Amino acid sequence: MSSSDTSDSDASTHPESRQGHASISTDKSPKSHQSRKRTTASRPSASGDTSTPNHGSTSISDNNNQKRAKMESNTPVVAFTGAKHEKFWFDDGNVIIRVEDWHFRVYSALLRSKSVFFAGLLVDAQPGAAIDINPSGPRKEVIMGCRVFELQGKKRHFTALLDALFGSLLTTEKPISYFTLSCLLRAAHRWGFPEYEVWARTRLERDWSSDLDSDSRCMSGALDRYAAGVIVLAQECRASELLRPAFYRLVNRSVRDPDCTPTQVLPSASSNTDNLEYNHETVQWSVDDFRLSYDDANTLNALFKYAAVKWRDYSSKPLSRDFLSDKARHKKGPSCDQVLKRIWHSLVTESTFADDVHDPISNLKKLADGIDWEGNGVCALCADQCRKIWREQRHHIWSVLTSSI
Numbered sequence: 202m203s204s205s206d207t208s209d210s211d212a213s214t215h216p217e218s219r220q221g222h223a224s225i226s227t228d229k230s231p232k233s234h235q236s237r238k239r240t241t242a243s244r245p246s247a248s249g250d251t252s253t254p255n256h257g258s259t260s261i262s263d264n265n266n267q268k269r270a271k272m273e274s275n276t277p278v279v280a281f282t283g284a285k286h287e288k289f290w291f292d293d294g295n296v297i298i299r300v301e302d303w304h305f306r307v308y309s310a311l312l313r314s315k316s317v318f319f320a321g322l323l324v325d326a327q328p329g330a331a332i333d334i335n336p337s338g339p340r341k342e343v344i345m346g347c348r349v350f351e352l353q354g355k356k357r358h359f360t361a362l363l364d365a366l367f368g369s370l371l372t373t374e375k376p377i378s379y380f381t382l383s384c385l386l387r388a389a390h391r392w393g394f395p396e397y398e399v400w401a402r403t404r405l406e407r408d409w410s411s412d413l414d415s416d417s418r419c420m421s422g423a424l425d426r427y428a429a430g431v432i433v434l435a436q437e438c439r440a441s442e443l444l445r446p447a448f449y450r451l452v453n454r455s456v457r458d459p460d461c462t463p464t465q466v467l468p469s470a471s472s473n474t475d476n477l478e479y480n481h482e483t484v485q486w487s488v489d490d491f492r493l494s495y496d497d498a499n500t501l502n503a504l505f506k507y508a509a510v511k512w513r514d515y516s517s518k519p520l521s522r523d524f525l526s527d528k529a530r531h532k533k534g535p536s537c538d539q540v541l542k543r544i545w546h547s548l549v550t551e552s553t554f555a556d557d558v559h560d561p562i563s564n565l566k567k568l569a570d571g572i573d574w575e576g577n578g579v580c581a582l583c584a585d586q587c588r589k590i591w592r593e594q595r596h597h598i599w600s601v602l603t604s605s606i
């Protein structure tokens with residue numbers, strides 16, 4: 202058996218182009234293109250530094266690991282000079298996962314117990330079963346006695362998963378950032394961790410509630426900058442509950458930011474809120490995380506027009522209903538249809554909120570709850586009935602959103 206047991210000896214190819222991740226513009230990749238090269242002369246690192254991938258060129262020896270691996274496997278031990286992830290490299294881990302050329306040494310039993318995907322992938326990665334001893338069979342990569350498995354995907358997604366498994370993502374008291382929740386959801390969906398998929402989706406749905414009357418952060422506008430990203434995420438991970446609030450926020454946001462493009466929507470990695478929130482690693486986005494599909498862009502455009510048309514319908518003239526001119530009800534004074542005609546222009550049409558034609562949901566709430574109709578001459582009975590109608594119109598628009606998406 203060769204002293205080099207890796208099947209990939211092309212150390213000169215850039216990892217992103219080799220793995221088809223050319224579109225990722227912001228990810229860090231292992232800096233040395235020699236990271237995949239293994240020689241018997243160099244020795245593996247025992248631990249990584251805190252900011253950069255740890256390459257074997259630093260040559261901190263780990264003789265114990267080598268000896269143990271050699272004894273356990275009875276297979277030539279090959280020095281490892283690849284990029285170790287600084288946090289998720291456990292010296293007693295029994296399997297190495299490689300994602301975007303970063304190496305993670307972890308425990309196969311935990312991955313297998315949580316994921317059907319990994320249960321299948323790592324079936325022969327258990328201690329004592331990891332080594333390729335059949336020279337005529339397919340060559341299996343082994344580093345330091347551990348089978349190596351390469352995953353297609355993004356490192357930042359995989360680290361969110363490992364942080365849930367081995368780190369503090371599930372126990373932190375800080376609010377978890379949208380960045381980390383989206384990474385965990387993508388990872389859990391892709392690699393089959395149903396428990397974490399539900400966990401991440403539930404937390405996202407708290408912020409992006411599809412309940413019209415909820416007091417979610419989304420409805421307050423705090424998460425506006427992520428609206429396009431939530432749509433992309435929801436489509437990718439089949440989290441359809443997130444679509445309606447995200448689309449509505451984007452419809453509403455567009456009027457304030459009419460020139461927004463995916464690039465401009467891209468959130469800054471260093472906003473104030475990011476510092477207060479829990480991020481499992483440095484925030485990094487790619488443009489694709491915020492690029493709407495052709496169909497979603499068309500839906501957005503249609504909703505944009507629908508919102509404006511509906512609000513102009515509702516706001517251009519006073520509500521017209523028979524009860525407003527009911528003579529029996531208005532014996533003592535002018536009927537409420539006359540009162541409304543007199544006050545509507547100044548209280549509604551000329552109001553500041555009415556200018557925001559793409560936010561009929563908030564505007565109808567103002568009509569129902571934000572104007573003192575009785576104080577302006579409308580009788581209590583008519584005011585109550587009008588409020589009921591505006592609330593119904595509000596719910597109608599919200600339900601139309603569901604059928605449009």
Ligand SMILES: [Zn+2]
Nearest residue numbers: 537579580583
């Ligand atoms: Zn009345």
